[in-house]
Amino acid sequence: MGQEVILIVIVVAFAAFMFYNSRKRKKQQSELATKMVPGARVMLSFGLYGTLLSVDDEKVTAEVEIAPGTIVTVHRQTLSRVVDDTASDIETTATPEDEPKPVAELNGEPVYGERADDAEQAKRKSED
Numbered sequence: 001m002g003q004e005v006i007l008i009v010i011v012v013a014f015a016a017f018m019f020y021n022s023r024k025r026k027k028q029q030s031e032l033a034t035k036m037v038p039g040a041r042v043m044l045s046f047g048l049y050g051t052l053l054s055v056d057d058e059k060v061t062a063e064v065e066i067a068p069g070t071i072v073t074v075h076r077q078t079l080s081r082v083v084d085d086t087a088s089d090i091e092t093t094a095t096p097e098d099e100p101k102p103v104a105e106l107n108g109e110p111v112y113g114e115r116a117d118d119a120e121q122a123k124r125k126s127e128d
Contacts, residue, residue, distance in 0.1 A: 035082040045080040052079070
């Protein structure tokens, strides 16, 4: 009897989770649809940025200007999001922690093309 109750609780929780995600996804899609107006700066699902010129609901296509005078026709579902021109998607400033360290500092081995000390070579030969 206890196992049946646990199984029913799991099924109900799973159904509620699916229902919640479905509502959340529909809300996001409706918000995106209201922002997709001609003149909006958009990003396509494959990373291409452009300006939305028109959306044809019958053909399920959209025309996007990716460069001055270059207009591409894409499927409407490839319009993934509206881009805010004032906000930056990528952090471009490098911090000292982000800078790559030379290989010699990382593992104690010489960088390709550098000479190793005779003592280090003897130590490596003895370990082999």
